[in-house]
Amino acid sequence: MRQLRSWLVPAAVIALGVAAHRLAHATQSGAQSPVFVEHPDHVQIGLTSRARWENLVNPYAGNAKRAEEGAKLFVSYNCMDCHGADGSGAMGPSLQDGRWHFGGTPGDIFQSIYEGRPDGMPSWGGRIGDDQIWRLVTYVQTLDKGHAVTTENFTGKTIDRGGR
Numbered sequence: 082m083r084q085l086r087s088w089l090v091p092a093a094v095i096a097l098g099v100a101a102h103r104l105a106h107a108t109q110s111g112a113q114s115p116v117f118v119e120h121p122d123h124v125q126i127g128l129t130s131r132a133r134w135e136n137l138v139n140p141y142a143g144n145a146k147r148a149e150e151g152a153k154l155f156v157s158y159n160c161m162d163c164h165g166a167d168g169s170g171a172m173g174p175s176l177q178d179g180r181w182h183f184g185g186t187p188g189d190i191f192q193s194i195y196e197g198r199p200d201g202m203p204s205w206g207g208r209i210g211d212d213q214i215w216r217l218v219t220y221v222q223t224l225d226k227g228h229a230v231t232t233e234n235f236t237g238k239t240i241d242r243g244g245r
Contacts, residue, residue: 137188141219151220154213163201168224173201176224185225190218 141147155161155168168176179185183193194214197204205214 134188134192135186137191139187139191139215139218139222141215142187142222144219147216148219148223151216151218154209154217155220158205158209158217160217168221176221179225187218187222190221191215194218 141151155164161168161171163171163173164176165171165173170177174180174182181189183189183198191214193202194217195204195206195211
């Protein structure tokens with residue numbers, strides 16, 4: 082029995098090694114390139130997917146009560162720290178001048194709040210509910226007063242960015 086065990090363990094190790102080698106070789110020779118599965122959440126690096134957002138409709142559009150609630154959320158979630166009081170602009174862009182870097186449709190604004198934006202805008206999706214994001218969108222859309230906002234560029238020189 083002892084002799085059987087002494088050669089059985091090395092034989093099993095060798096057999097497993099040969100099987101692993103054959104399996105690896107068979108996988109490599111018959112390997113196909115990976116297949117990309119197209120899905121709305123698969124986005125090429127550096128690009129955003131617009132299809133998911135572009136047809137969204139604000140369920141609170143024109144609802145003054147929801148806009149008022151959005152104004153309270155704007156303060157509660159510290160939006161005014163970056164966008165200024167009443168969205169006048171500060172460290173973040175003004176929301177009063179009707180110029181939107183990432184688009185000003187309800188879906189675009191929802192996406193900006195939900196996913197965040199490069200260089201500062203945090204992602205709120207998953208942290209607050211969609212209904213609260215829609216209240217913020219409703220409020221933000223009331224801020225466009227057609228103001229010609231002036232800003233300072235990095236040299237300190239004041240430039241007019243109103244375009245009106």
